[in-house]
Amino acid sequence: xxxxxxxxxxxxxxxxYKAAARSRVSNGRDILPDCDQRSTIARRYRxxxxxxxxxxxxxxxxxETRKQLVRRxxxxxxxxxxxxxxxxNGEQIDVTQHCLLTxxxxxxxxxxxxxxxxxxxxxxxxxxxxxxxxxxxxxDAETDAAEAQTEQPDGST
Numbered sequence: 001x002x003x004x005x006x007x008x009x010x011x012x013x014x015x016x017y018k019a020a021a022r023s024r025v026s027n028g029r030d031i032l033p034d035c036d037q038r039s040t041i042a043r044r045y046r047x048x049x050x051x052x053x054x055x056x057x058x059x060x061x062x063x064e065t066r067k068q069l070v071r072r073x074x075x076x077x078x079x080x081x082x083x084x085x086x087x088x089n090g091e092q093i094d095v096t097q098h099c100l101l102t103x104x105x106x107x108x109x110x111x112x113x114x115x116x117x118x119x120x121x122x123x124x125x126x127x128x129x130x131x132x133x134x135x136x137x138x139x140d141a142e143t144d145a146a147e148a149q150t151e152q153p154d155g156s157t
Contacts, residue, residue, distance in 0.1 A: 076101055
């Protein structure tokens with residue numbers, strides 16, 4: 001089936017390809033390619049990435065560039081934590097490498113932005129009002145349906 005010019009343009013705006021034609025990383029199925037997603041490091045990497053993306057307003061509210069920077073920051077954070085774990089266990093670490101890693105993380109964090117962007121949630125009163133309105137509409141619909149079933153063809157009840 002041939003796509004029209006409008007359909008091709010719409011597909012390109014939406015990411016270019018249908019989900020089945022994209023990689024598992026692009027689809028969000030895997031956090032890293034060719035990696036056991038259950039490993040301690042992969043789980044920590046995923047936790048850091050998820051927390052930062054949540055602070056940025058959520059996965060859907062971030063550009064691909066920002067997502068890539070979050071991935072780089074998360075990788076650096078995991079490496080820094082591994083070095084710090086060695087240090088805490090009394091092992092020697094390369095201080096120069098640690099300083100370079102920390103400096104890199106600082107630069108990437110400044111590009112990502114370190115200000116938390118809260119998600120928009122309904123105020124308690126607004127949510128309660130919406131719930132009550134939906135409940136009233138549901139009850140009205142049930143009442144109308146029950147009345148429609150009890151009506152006779154001649155219009156009498």
